[in-house]
Amino acid sequence: MANLWTGVYPAVTTQFRDDESMDVEATLSHVSALLDAGVHGIIMLGTVGENCSLDRQEKVDLLKATVELVGGRVPVLTGVAEYTTSMACAYSQTAQEVGADGLMLLPAMVYKSDAKETIAHFRTVASAIDLPIMCYNNPISYSIDITPEMFDEMSDEPKFVAIKESSENTRRITDIRNRCGDRYTLLCGVDDLVLESLILGAEGWVSGLVNAFPAENRLLWDLVQAGRWEEALLVYQWYTPLLHLDTHPKLVQYIKLANVECGYGSEVVRAPRLPLVGAERAAILKIIRDAIETRPTTVSSRGDAALAR
Template identity: 30%
Template sequence: MTKPTGGVFAVPTTPFGTDGAQNIEALTTRVTEVLETGVAGILCLGATGEALALSDEEREAQIRAVVDAAGDRASVVVGCMAYTPERMSRHIANAQAAGADAVMITPPFYGGLEPDTAAAALHSVMTDSPLPVMVYNNPHSTGTDLLPEHLATLADTGRLWSVKETSGEASRVRELRAELGEDVEVFVGADGIALEGFVQGASGWVAASAWLLPEACQRLWAHARDGNWAAAVELWHGLSAALAQIEDNPAFISLIKQALSRRSIEQGPVRPPLPTADSQALETLLATITALEKGD
């Protein structure tokens, strides 16, 4: 089983046309643009986006489109979140059939499960998975914080490729590194603490913001990977302002879509019930991005 490497994985939004259907052409065009900046991969159907608002047919169409657009240039990871282990496993099988390189799963959304119970449910899914697995620890959305010792119980499945860490705990990336060793990749999953995670030894970054700002996100990671911390900090001063405006907005999916529509490719609206970002937030973000690019 070949596992993807570390690096920046951009998380696409789902473009929609005026008829409400997915705009596959807009999606694949943006995949090509993002990959030209050198990011390591694409993680489609992310956990906090519009994946749960898509039908199974729409999911399959998106996966195949991203896989075809990526080709041999980058790895494709597919979010396979679901409430039950059985449905997670079906999503994983579909991702494999569509040509994905790896998958991402979480404890059931809003399950509020005890960590041991959640880890046991994921263990059963991972044991049968034909693909490498990224486990997404997002206690804000799932109600379950998988600590390093809980995640370590998944290693014996032979499928634990990586952990996407979004708890926000200051020392968690370092703790994961110490518990899981170098065979498991640890990705920063919260854009606003990316540089902090890199300092602690994160091997990559799963970034929604990299769909909008792939070049800047890739450069930040490259500076950190190469130990060029002065350049990383200098870039971070400008980039972090834009990331904070995105991440702190409850309508961040809409904000990314609107900003991308203004700057590159029309994305259409978000699919209800996701909220729509207001015009002031959009103009503030666009001004911040302009200042960042002038600073380059």
């Protein structure tokens, strides 16, 4: 099964009104801004999209509206993070029906499955649909590790085409390549390890901070693709304090606050998440505002990246 999932893929935030009701129109406006900035694909309903805070119908409605808006310009994937394998199959089938181009599939939520159970979950979902699948490995957040050996075992299933590697262990990029060759497209899923991952052979980036800084994400990606490593490093050094926000348990609140500071959407989250207040809010705002003041600019006809000072 062909896979074209390379480049920058935002894990898009889901917008809510002040009463915590889902705001489809505001979310689609944000998706449009990301498309205008040149992202290579869209991932709805991931962790940053507060998947587990939405009910099934909300997920379906938002995914359907996004597919219609994007209109085939770039791939649209949906996160699949359900409590049981049967629920994951049912949602995946509906995602296929409304036109999603693929799945970003997680292990079943809450229960900590062993290797055999995890593989069975992934295989069962794959058997239920005819879509390509990005396997999402995030043992830091979800306490289930899909190892290179497990990916090797699953390599006979052609619907598994890509891996979002979020173990925070960049050795995994090389270990998967050594074990599985080029069987999978590898995407970095940890914002503040992206340059390291791209050097080691990752072909894509599933990003959270791209929601607030889409042009800068694309700039970093383009510099790497052009082999302009010194400029890429300069941008990455500027970006890293922001990218650290993606690895905190409150990454959704942090990214949504960055969205607001950059003119995108609302910072409203659904409980049990709460808005940022006090010293924590002030500290995160300082990181965001310092970055905005010194953000990269293109300053010459050659397109060299420099930092505003």
